[in-house]
Amino acid sequence: MAQLTMVQAINLALRQEMERDDRVVVLGEDVGRDGGVFRVTEGLLERFGAERLIDTPLAESAIVGAAIGMAAYGLRPVAEIQFMGFIYAAVDQLFAHAARLRSRSRGRYTCPLVVRTPYGGGIKAPELHEESTEAFFCHMPGIKVVVPSGPYSAKGLLTAAIRDPDPVLFLEPTRLYRMMREEVPEDDYTLPLGQARVVREGTAVTVIAWGGMLERVLKAVVPYDADVIDLLTLNPFDGATVLASVRKTGRAVIVHEAAKTGGFGAEIAATIAEEGILHLRGPVLRVAAPDVTMPLPKMEEHYLPGVEQITRTIDEVLRY
Amino acid sequence: MAQLTMVQAINLALRQEMERDDRVVVLGEDVGRDGGVFRVTEGLLERFGAERLIDTPLAESAIVGAAIGMAAYGLRPVAEIQFMGFIYAAVDQLFAHAARLRSRSRGRYTCPLVVRTPYGGGIKAPELHEESTEAFFCHMPGIKVVVPSGPYSAKGLLTAAIRDPDPVLFLEPTRLYRMMREEVPEDDYTLPLGQARVVREGTAVTVIAWGGMLERVLKAVVPYDADVIDLLTLNPFDGATVLASVRKTGRAVIVHEAAKTGGFGAEIAATIAEEGILHLRGPVLRVAAPDVTMPLPKMEEHYLPGVEQITRTIDEVLRY
Amino acid sequence: MPEEVLATFTVRRLSILNESGDADEGLMPPLSDAEIRRMHELMVLARTFDERALTLQREGRLGTYPPILGQEAAQVGSALALHPADWVFPSFREMGVHLTLGYPIHLLFQYWAGDGRGLRTPENLTIFPICVSVGTHIPHAVGAAMAARYRRDPVAVCCFFGDGATSKGDFHEGFNLAGVFRLPVVFICQNNQWAISVPLQRQTAAATLAQKAVAYGFEGVQVDGNDVFAVHRAAREALDKARSGGGPTFIECLTYRMADHTTADDAARYRPQEEVETWRGRDPILRLERFMTQRGLWSEEYARETKEAATKAVDEGVRTMEASPPPAPEELFDHTGATLTPRQAAQRKEP
Amino acid sequence: MPEEVLATFTVRRLSILNESGDADEGLMPPLSDAEIRRMHELMVLARTFDERALTLQREGRLGTYPPILGQEAAQVGSALALHPADWVFPSFREMGVHLTLGYPIHLLFQYWAGDGRGLRTPENLTIFPICVSVGTHIPHAVGAAMAARYRRDPVAVCCFFGDGATSKGDFHEGFNLAGVFRLPVVFICQNNQWAISVPLQRQTAAATLAQKAVAYGFEGVQVDGNDVFAVHRAAREALDKARSGGGPTFIECLTYRMADHTTADDAARYRPQEEVETWRGRDPILRLERFMTQRGLWSEEYARETKEAATKAVDEGVRTMEASPPPAPEELFDHTGATLTPRQAAQRKEP
Numbered sequence A, B: 001m002a003q004l005t006m007v008q009a010i011n012l013a014l015r016q017e018m019e020r021d022d023r024v025v026v027l028g029e030d031v032g033r034d035g036g037v038f039r040v041t042e043g044l045l046e047r048f049g050a051e052r053l054i055d056t057p058l059a060e061s062a063i064v065g066a067a068i069g070m071a072a073y074g075l076r077p078v079a080e081i082q083f084m085g086f087i088y089a090a091v092d093q094l095f096a097h098a099a100r101l102r103s104r105s106r107g108r109y110t111c112p113l114v115v116r117t118p119y120g121g122g123i124k125a126p127e128l129h130e131e132s133t134e135a136f137f138c139h140m141p142g143i144k145v146v147v148p149s150g151p152y153s154a155k156g157l158l159t160a161a162i163r164d165p166d167p168v169l170f171l172e173p174t175r176l177y178r179m180m181r182e183e184v185p186e187d188d189y190t191l192p193l194g195q196a197r198v199v200r201e202g203t204a205v206t207v208i209a210w211g212g213m214l215e216r217v218l219k220a221v222v223p224y225d226a227d228v229i230d231l232l233t234l235n236p237f238d239g240a241t242v243l244a245s246v247r248k249t250g251r252a253v254i255v256h257e258a259a260k261t262g263g264f265g266a267e268i269a270a271t272i273a274e275e276g277i278l279h280l281r282g283p284v285l286r287v288a289a290p291d292v293t294m295p296l297p298k299m300e301e302h303y304l305p306g307v308e309q310i311t312r313t314i315d316e317v318l319r320y
Numbered sequence C, D: 001m002p003e004e005v006l007a008t009f010t011v012r013r014l015s016i017l018n019e020s021g022d023a024d025e026g027l028m029p030p031l032s033d034a035e036i037r038r039m040h041e042l043m044v045l046a047r048t049f050d051e052r053a054l055t056l057q058r059e060g061r062l063g064t065y066p067p068i069l070g071q072e073a074a075q076v077g078s079a080l081a082l083h084p085a086d087w088v089f090p091s092f093r094e095m096g097v098h099l100t101l102g103y104p105i106h107l108l109f110q111y112w113a114g115d116g117r118g119l120r121t122p123e124n125l126t127i128f129p130i131c132v133s134v135g136t137h138i139p140h141a142v143g144a145a146m147a148a149r150y151r152r153d154p155v156a157v158c159c160f161f162g163d164g165a166t167s168k169g170d171f172h173e174g175f176n177l178a179g180v181f182r183l184p185v186v187f188i189c190q191n192n193q194w195a196i197s198v199p200l201q202r203q204t205a206a207a208t209l210a211q212k213a214v215a216y217g218f219e220g221v222q223v224d225g226n227d228v229f230a231v232h233r234a235a236r237e238a239l240d241k242a243r244s245g246g247g248p249t250f251i252e253c254l255t256y257r258m259a260d261h262t263t264a265d266d267a268a269r270y271r272p273q274e275e276v277e278t279w280r281g282r283d284p285i286l287r288l289e290r291f292m293t294q295r296g297l298w299s300e301e302y303a304r305e306t307k308e309a310a311t312k313a314v315d316e317g318v319r320t321m322e323a324s325p326p327p328a329p330e331e332l333f334d335h336t337g338a339t340l341t342p343r344q345a346a347q348r349k350e351p
Ligand SMILES: Cc1ncc(C[n+]2csc(CCOP(=O)(O)OP(=O)(O)O)c2C)c(N)n1
Pocket: B029, B058, B060, B082, B086, C093, C132, C133, C134, C135, C161, C162, C163, C164, C165, C166, C192, C194, C195, C196, C257, C261
């Protein structure tokens, strides 16, 4: 077992799945020769050749669209969108097609496709390189949305995503790519999609987060008796784990780095308001970015929720 | 004052704004000679000529993209996407550009653009002709989302949308196009964006809806002492009106025809859970379509929330 | 500007069978009499299906329907060039392709009646579901071709679309990918000269659609789309080329949409009746019948039998379609994913 | 297939100034000595800016930066053909265009330092904000051209992008629209032969990018992008044509990206150093200097003064940029909409 970064863990997952299953192919911009702009696919071209590590032209809709055709034909494509800010051009292929191929054909054709993309803020990158609009994709039945929060979960979830019989959007928190190392087994393991992870147990408040925010949440909760839930899969999300925790603590704080209005925190809060309200002692609070688009680097720390903001919100809900 | 259908009301709004302001131009597929597939732009080509009623090639991204350029140049384009199911191809232009032009240029360029599109179910149309994925667009700061619920609100809101200095997505509930007539003044009037309408006052439960569902809600609430709120603008939505009502009634039911998970009902419920929870007597319930994509016509009534389902949910919340 | 010439491109047009039914024997594809009759029978079946669909729609037994009248040669001629293992990616106006390939008639009707179960392609066929969103299936075809090549499968992929589709970004991105990877794919555009109310000259300033292939570094050719022999020959050559590693081809079938865009449309609002009349004279079935008459392949009796067989098949399709019970409400949940999400499972149980 | 030829297209290449600095006098655009010196000075300014940006980035004073080294002729030559009222839609690698048009140097630096305020174009210029999302600004340029035409404004719109952008759907949809409406727009592609690690031959199977205009029914031409006279002449003619109602033109400037894609990239991973060396010999500034020497427009002193002036302007830009206070946190909310939403107003007040 080795201490790996998230980039290495994802690379390992791809490598192992490609070894295991010749249906797995990777396509995207600069994924081959260059090994990806974050080096996530480094060394895979050398190992698997240009037929399985496909450098495509600069065309996001075609990357996802072609991957749909490949998936329907029987392959297991893993498409990379270079940054989440460029996935919008592929939304039509994702929503009108990937999500619906199985239902449109009443099960005759399926779409076992993974779309990977770096996402989230905090890396001081140019415009559109730090989007965190995961909520868009959580309102489309037929697509799963998965967000790892570290190297270990990245490998286990990506392996599960590649083996999943349906399309999965796999969002990789860019800020975490090299921020930490974790023990990541060489062995084949998967983490089940749709299952949250209780990272820390407590009884006073439930704090729910995913991806790049989890690290900040874990810093913020140190002085509190908090249950911390790492959602891992956003769609379908693990309502049972969330509700069990809220029933125990009676208080909920949801943290995400996307703009507040319409963010995925809304769905979690709504679910709690619908199914857990009788156990609540106070409001369900959301810590989120303000309702503006991601600014350029000089402003990004004013935008992203910080530890202090999380602490303040926990304090607020503890007043009830 | 005349009794108009929604199609006529929208046509009148377009005509009057085009008379009033030569910056207003209409572009889209079949909007000119054909007068639009729903006849919404009927007669406008004859009145304003092909320079202002622009039949475009079949290219949704270019329709919105070109409209952005026109708006930045100083016009007030009204772009039509023929059905909401085809707007996904324009999401990149909407999210990466229309929403951000003002902030990207720090106010130097603006984007006073309206994108109109028929939306929603219940018309027994082919696949992708009955989408109601309004929630996607409510998570993008910089874009307003407006949904009229009848001829009168359609004219007032569309006029306001055209005069708005920022991009507005104007969703026209297709099912209502010719379902009802209302008194619609010839006179110039606007309904302010961002303001909900209390359609009916009551004290036992707040029912919140918009667009095509309002009509069903109004049928369902007849026997109840219900406050009914027609949201009209989804982003930015009128939280104050919603919260004032919930404070009064202590109970909330939100009705929308989109799939439940991640639908805009989540944001309303979350807002109530955050800011109105102390006044709640029971759970905030959502009546929504199930988490599947819109089916073909033979199944559509199994998909769309019906009067009975609304009634049942009101009964449920009244038990608290 | 006087400059160095870097490259020259030509766009060619293939036609074999003229309106009088005379064929250029030098260009005729190798077809036996039986095969020619089969072509004709399928075109008659396609037209019979189409006529019935319009009737059923008027009677409220089908939903919105897009007629194929006038495009039978483009559809049957090209589909007859396909091999059973080839993959087909249709748009929404290729019922002649479906019928030629043996897609069950009752399923076609079922789909157009608004019942999604009609889109479940039988296991023996590799036809993708009808694509309503114009042009967006082109990348799927390209992806399937990538997969076929990766698998070393000796198959071609064939993708159908209309003139309007050539304006979409996905047309471009897909074509470009096909060119870069020299994929085994044949693109067949039925240029019926209208995209609802938008005529070809407002769809593009290019004089032909075929020339759009120049942008992607592969061959584009225009054929007379009402000439079943020209269509068949071009499709056969392009499919053979694709299967043998020669890369993609773009075939523009110049034809005409004789009917309204769909049953929800009224073409009289936007196009002159004379144009329609001009094209009526170019009817693809009439033309083939003239040829068959010259060849001695046509007789009153043959014609009657052909029409009867078509009518019978269509009748049966309608009967089977209408005998199938309506979908059960729970079927809503059947194919969103391989398994139900917890929330879907709960929703499925709701009254 | 033997067939009728419908149309023939040729793609031409314009070059005027060769690597030795000899110009084809017959093709030379009309330029005074002062104008030629101005060209040179701007190219030197562009290079000086670029060198400084790289230094600043290494020192942590700028963020990720995309160098323009080697593309100065394509940028300065074309930008000098613009009129003040023309509208310009840049991508992200046209700082030479900005500098030629007089975009304040400190704002350019501010933007690349990660401060959005640098993108507020001064009122006297009509340059659109830098577009990071490749190719997606092409429809904006087309829309602006539609608006200009509607207003009867005698202006041209000029849109810049790279070779990678030609693969995007928006390139296609925008070009097609420009063709259909014969709009006053000039598309200038700096084909620097790489899109990050993807070489031109993997970007498209077309032999030239210029030929892509065939698909849209308007003229495409390739020019030697390291030849400032050829670029200038082609741009001037195309812009004049656009302003006088002649419709769109596509100009492919064949050039080379001499540096890494950005400061975050390492081109040595994917391309041979020899290729870069070959292109070093084709340096656009060197070539112009050789021409100027032959013409007696160049001297050691002129060269020194030019470099000094450029350095001074860039120094001043850096100083002004670094003297500007950082943005205040509340500025986050300043320009999302004309007014704040109630929720934004509340968020703005939060600590
Ligand atoms: C992406 C998209 N935009 C708009 C529509 C609405 N629509 C349906 S068919 C059609 C015209 C299609 O024209 P063409 O591609 O020439 O095919 P044809 O109908 O002539 O067979 C339009 C605009 C659609 N289905 N998909």
